[in-house]
Amino acid sequence: MAEGSSAAVRLRGVEIGFDLANGGRFDAVAATDLAVGDHEFVAIVGPTGCGKSTLLNVAAGLLKPSAGTVEIFGRPLNDINRQAGYLFQQDALMPWKTAIENVAIGLEVAGVRSREARERAREWLARVGLGAFADRYPQMLSGGQRKRVGLAQVLIRDPKLLLMDEPFGPLDAQTRLIMGDLLLKLWSEDRKAVMFVTHDLDEAIALSDRVVIMSAGPQSRIIGDFAVPLERPRDVGEIRHDPRFNALHREIWDALRDQVMAAYRDTSGAPAA
Amino acid sequence: MNRGILLSLQILVAAATLVVWYLASATTIFGDPKTIAFFFGDPVSVIKRIWVWFSGGTIWYHLGITLTEAVLAFVIGAVGGVVFGFWFARKPLLAAVFDPYVKAANALPRVVLAPIFALWFGLGIWSKVALGVTLVFFIVFFNVYQGVKEVSPTVLNNARMLGMNERQLLRHIYMPSALSWVFSSLHTSVGFAVVGAVVGEYLGSAAGLGYLIHQAEGVFDVVGVFAGMFVLMGFVLVVDGIVTVVERRLLAWRGGNG
The missing domain is CATH 3.40.50.300 (P-loop containing nucleotide triphosphate hydrolases)
Incomplete structure (x- = not known):
């Protein structure tokens, strides 16, 4: 291998x-x-x-x-490294953005239209079990929930690594x-x-x-x-x-x-x- | 604590002060009421004076002038502070070179600038705006500088890994971080904008709350001075209330402690 x-x-x-x-x-x-x-x-x-x-x-x-x-x-x-997604040890979410905004941002900066990015971010939040927390700010989430958002934030961009x-x-x-x-x-x-x-x-x-x-x-x-x-x-x-x-x-x-x-x-x- | 109880207690403080003041200026409990009234005025006359100002409508003109000056001072000072704060924070060499000058300029008591501004900008509103700008600018400047410098490296690296270019970093990371610092200093900077306006008026003008108080002092009109001060206090309370509402909206992401 x-x-x-x-x-x-x-x-x-x-x-x-x-x-x-x-x-x-x-x-x-x-x-x-x-x-x-x-x-x-x-x-x-x-x-x-x-x-x-x-x-x-x-x-x-x-x-x-x-x-x-x-x-x-x-x-x-x-x-x-554009092909990599990075999940950090410390809190890396943007505190001024809600969970869904944090997840959608990776697509938005890549040029995906904001509406579509949001829709996909909502799906991803549901996949990590946070469907009901889309509009919460990181401050209002627990440590585990923040990690879930981080996971969705990284994976939504579909990195190869x-x-x-x-x-x-x-x-x-x-x-x-x-x-x-x-x-x-x-x-x-x-x-x-x-x-x-x-x-x-x-x-x-x-x-x-x-x-x-x-x-x-x-x-x-x-x-x-x-x-x-x-x-x-x-x-x-x-x-x-x-x-x-x-x-x-x-x-x-x-x-x-x-x-x-x-x-x-x-x-x-x-x-x- | 219950909001209703808190508000009643707050009103109670004002009422108690008024009662003591009234007793001092109308009865012999604290000494000769005539002397006390000469130095401190008496609440009834002060309230009457304020009533006359508001019912006659003359006060609105002065309030309008002071408000205009304060708003202009805040906007110009804040925009200048944001622009220079960003610029300095992103260019460490520039910041290092100008550091002693910025500190020196900020340490200067603004009152000494008032006559110069009057000379440069005349006795109209702009000399007062300039005075307010010198106060607001530095508060916003230092906060933006700090805000840009103290962006969490992890958040920054994460944003980079998410594919942000320099322009997107500015918009999604540096700007919100800096603005959160500006907003958290909003009470101070708005307060200083009002201070700049009133002090400027006090030192030389033909309109505004500062002018009103200065006029009254010039003729030993203690009642007028106190009436002017109370209107000013009310004005500041209202402005501060508006700032609180704005702040709550803008800093919602900070949760309870915003």
């Missing part, structure tokens, strides 16, 4: 570094190769601060890598399960390529086809790549009781544990990172 020219995302030797205020340099990600196949759901897991979100920003075209190349569906990426940065991170455990199921349901309709960043290994295994493990930063790199041979459709809550899930979890956790410990050691006394 990872090889072949049709990869949705192909990172080659991507390095990411930042200049620090004190004149030094922080190398967040060391030379990394990663390919995400078309229609493939890849979860990227690593300890906090390992640069997994930065990797996502590079694939989105929001951040230029300091070295290496990024190819999206075989074409080098130089600007914003989905980038997700711990999208369900701030939600409570039950809501995360529900959102995971909703995501899988919507995803199974056309199976877009997905890069899903999370620090929750359970979530990663339950959702994805492949789990990529990153080491603790600085200079983090990919230290493991595991296929998830669980059949679909899956129930995100139920699949955790599957023995194969547990076996895989143990295998990956063994690889990840040392890194998590390393991250704790490095951050517990050090000011930066």
Whole structure:
């Protein structure tokens, strides 16, 4: 899956570094190769601060890598990635627009007539279970509801690639399960390529086809790549009781544990990172 | 709290003040009523004076002048503030170069400008408008500047990923963010527009509420001064009420705390 020219995302030797205020340099990600196949759901897991979100920003075209190349569906990426939809960890909805306006905006800026955009936005809101909340402002929605609006906002543009940065991170455990199921349901309709960043290994295994493990930063790199041979459709809550899930979890956790410990050691006394 | 109870309590404060004032100026409880009436006027005469102004219709002319000046000052100052606020926020070099001058200009007490404006724009309404503009402009300017600078980076990146170009970002992200800051400072800026107008009139004019108060002071007409002040207070309350209604509509997305 990872090889072949049709990869949705192909990172080659991507390095990411930042200049620090004190004149030094922080190398967040060391030379990394990663390919995400078309229609493939890849979860990227690593300890906090390992640069997994930065990797996502590079694939989105929001951040230029300091070295290496990024190819999206075989074409080098130089600007914003127009084929990607990005679901952010933090609140990204426009607070001055209602739910339906937030969902419709992606179509409107692309030139779809406002009436048609609204109609389709209404359909999308219904699909994420928010049909009755179209005219609410984000401020009046719960965290989970805002994530649903965000999902509709991204998916309505029908991107060929989905980038997700711990999208369900701030939600409570039950809501995360529900959102995971909703995501899988919507995803199974056309199976877009997905890069899903999370620090929750359970979530990663339950959702994805492949789990990529990153080491603790600085200079983090990919230290493991595991296929998830669980059949679909899956129930995100139920699949955790599957023995194969547990076996895989143990295998990956063994690889990840040392890194998590390393991250704790490095951050517990050090000011930066 | 119940709105009715709140309103009755608010009216009670006014009534109590009036009663104390009346007792002081009409009875010997607080001292010689004649002296007190000379320095503070008495409520009955003040109310009578206000009644005469309104029933005779002369006050409307002055109110109209003050309102015109305040509205013009607000509109010109706000438009200028929005334009320059945007410009400076999008051009950091420009902002850095002009930063000390903007601060210096804003620190200048506006009263000292009044005679210069009278010299430049004459004694008509425009010198008062100019004074109000110097007050409103800076409030709006700083708020727009802040509003554009403090757009959440996540919201901005999200908008970019949704396919917005620079012009669409301006319209859907920067503009609403900046305007929300302007609207939240609406009470202050509208209040300052009125202050600019009245102070300008007070320092030299032939019409308006400030002129009315100044005329009365010139002849030791304490009743006229107090009557003028009360009309001004009522005027400001009405304007502020209108601003509240406008604000509630424009900032509906902020929910309860708008």
